[in-house]
Amino acid sequence: MTADPTLVRSLDDPDLMVQTPATIYDAIPPYPPRTEREAEFYAMGDGEMLINIGPQHPSTHGVLRVVLKIDGERVVDLDPVLGYLHRGVEKICENGDWHHAISNCDPLEYIASMFSEAMPVLVAEKLLDLEVPRRAEYIRVLAWELNRIASHMLFIGWLALDLGGLTPILYGFIERDEIVEMLAALTGQRLLFNYLRIGGVNGDLNHEFLSRLGDWMSHALKRADDESKLLNSNEIFVHRTRGLGVIDRDMARRTCLTGPPLRATGIPYDVRRAHPYSVYPELEFDIPTREEGDSYARYLLHLDEIKQSIHIIDQVLGKMPDGPVMAKVPRLLRVPPGRAYIAIESPRGQYSCFGMSDGSDQPFRLRIHDPSYFNLQAVGLLMPGHLIADTMAIMASLDPIMGGIDK
Amino acid sequence: MLAGPVTARHDTTEIRVTPEHLTDVMTALHDQPELRFLILSDLAGVDTGTVMQVVYHLWSDATPDWLRVICGDLLRDDPRIPSVTFLWNGAEWAEREAYDMFGIIFEGNRDLRRIYMSPDYQSFPLRKDFLLPDDSSRSPGMGIRHMEQAAPPAETRSAPTLRRGTGAATIAPGDAPTTATLPAAIGPEASA
Numbered sequence: 001m002t003a004d005p006t007l008v009r010s011l012d013d014p015d016l017m018v019q020t021p022a023t024i025y026d027a028i029p030p031y032p033p034r035t036e037r038e039a040e041f042y043a044m045g046d047g048e049m050l051i052n053i054g055p056q057h058p059s060t061h062g063v064l065r066v067v068l069k070i071d072g073e074r075v076v077d078l079d080p081v082l083g084y085l086h087r088g089v090e091k092i093c094e095n096g097d098w099h100h101a102i103s104n105c106d107p108l109e110y111i112a113s114m115f116s117e118a119m120p121v122l123v124a125e126k127l128l129d130l131e132v133p134r135r136a137e138y139i140r141v142l143a144w145e146l147n148r149i150a151s152h153m154l155f156i157g158w159l160a161l162d163l164g165g166l167t168p169i170l171y172g173f174i175e176r177d178e179i180v181e182m183l184a185a186l187t188g189q190r191l192l193f194n195y196l197r198i199g200g201v202n203g204d205l206n207h208e209f210l211s212r213l214g215d216w217m218s219h220a221l222k223r224a225d226d227e228s229k230l231l232n233s234n235e236i237f238v239h240r241t242r243g244l245g246v247i248d249r250d251m252a253r254r255t256c257l258t259g260p261p262l263r264a265t266g267i268p269y270d271v272r273r274a275h276p277y278s279v280y281p282e283l284e285f286d287i288p289t290r291e292e293g294d295s296y297a298r299y300l301l302h303l304d305e306i307k308q309s310i311h312i313i314d315q316v317l318g319k320m321p322d323g324p325v326m327a328k329v330p331r332l333l334r335v336p337p338g339r340a341y342i343a344i345e346s347p348r349g350q351y352s353c354f355g356m357s358d359g360s361d362q363p364f365r366l367r368i369h370d371p372s373y374f375n376l377q378a379v380g381l382l383m384p385g386h387l388i389a390d391t392m393a394i395m396a397s398l399d400p401i402m403g404g405i406d407k
Numbered sequence: 408m409l410a411g412p413v414t415a416r417h418d419t420t421e422i423r424v425t426p427e428h429l430t431d432v433m434t435a436l437h438d439q440p441e442l443r444f445l446i447l448s449d450l451a452g453v454d455t456g457t458v459m460q461v462v463y464h465l466w467s468d469a470t471p472d473w474l475r476v477i478c479g480d481l482l483r484d485d486p487r488i489p490s491v492t493f494l495w496n497g498a499e500w501a502e503r504e505a506y507d508m509f510g511i512i513f514e515g516n517r518d519l520r521r522i523y524m525s526p527d528y529q530s531f532p533l534r535k536d537f538l539l540p541d542d543s544s545r546s547p548g549m550g551i552r553h554m555e556q557a558a559p560p561a562e563t564r565s566a567p568t569l570r571r572g573t574g575a576a577t578i579a580p581g582d583a584p585t586t587a588t589l590p591a592a593i594g595p596e597a598s599a
Contacts, residue, residue: 018527034520034526035517035518035519035520036517036518037517037518038518038520082522082523083521083522083523083524083525086523086524088532088533090508090533091532091533091537126417253445253446254494254495254496254497255495255496255497256446256447256495256497256498256501257497269446274466274468274471275418275466275471275473276471338416339419339421339462339475340417340419341419341448341449341464341473341475343448343473350448352448352449352464354449354451354462354464356453365451365453365454367449367451367452367453367462369448369449369451373500373501373504374497374500374501377497377499377500406523407523
């Protein structure tokens, strides 16, 4: 038997021969194509070449590698390579109890972790048929909407940054920092809050949070307007986003897009209205949509959503009921057997979770559906035909967060 | 065409289908004007410990409820199921993930590669017989070489195992946490 030069001894298991990393990560894989799609991608036409973007590249918003097939300056095809941040959160959750899953799910969507940490909480509550105190529900909505605004502000900054504009992200960070400090006063942490609990929230509203919130509310709408003035009519920004990365309505739906990328095509699918949860049915707000489906429409939609979120926060503060913030939940939580599916609207789209319990204190299966994972798929449809420089703007307009994509 | 009774709990209606009927059922749910299940909310692989399942969640503007389609009882040694990428091309990555984590083969998916793990990886991490070494000394995962299996799962495994808890149920406190207390079919060394 001849030795295969591409095989080396595995570090994990000395008995095993594996492909060398050097050959796996070559631009053209050393092995024959494994799928129809891979064969098509690596069959090079005349004048085409491959370039690698990432995995460590500032505009990929994390560790994402994209193999671009280009012809001159134009992208012909691309192949995103994921998994650089894969931690196996679903498996880890199966090995801890239901309470552990909350902090394990926190770093999935690290820009808006109030949403990802809600996943095991809401699933367990549904399986337990648990009635959450109304004050806790209102506090959750308040925290979610604040976090949505913080996330959207960063989105606008990042999008401009990927197009070469440095100013908007500074303004975005000012706004985000105020919200993050506010949430830190509420939860104790700036980024990974670990605030939601099965049956309620970790603590009641406090004075520092409320005074910071009051300060912020007094200028929130004006700041959102300022933010829009920075970019809305900036000629370079508009030229590089309008008409770029257009996806039509049917294709967006078939690609399983949710959140702003879907609503920018004119489909008013927002889980807060499509499948109401928490106290959203009691609140008044619109679902902004756009028809164009391009990067500019996605950008404008984020601005509209910030205003709607401020409107929601206004109502929540007016309607905030008194009462406890935690239901009575045992420390050792045995969740009755069954299946449950819950979905909430995160800044990036539908964040949903399918949980199974076998009656023990640990989740049997916790499947987390991250909207960025599905939204990122659209780059395969949006990027071909555009210039290399525009590909990153298109990706930024989909607002992917690699923490959730790689799980 | 349904493989079991229709059940409803909370805000979710649940139907069960077999892999042979999956394509027809999904096409009907998607295309029939009175059903209009146009949005695929989620696609999840599940290992129940004895069989594999693929669970779909669909949404329609005709009803506020979720529809859960459980396509089930796939063989653990050779789980095969038709792809739904002909209806939702966005299911492609979800199916790649289910393939990567469970080894479920989606027939008709034109890009069924691993998506998270590296191409040379050979195990399916979310399967119930893939054990993690745990901090706990009572963990059944202790002492098991888990990262890579020399042979693909179909050849190593005869009896599926199901592990729950941190091992309190399977190994009494004080017992030596050796592989001898585990079913014989875990890990490559058992089949040798």
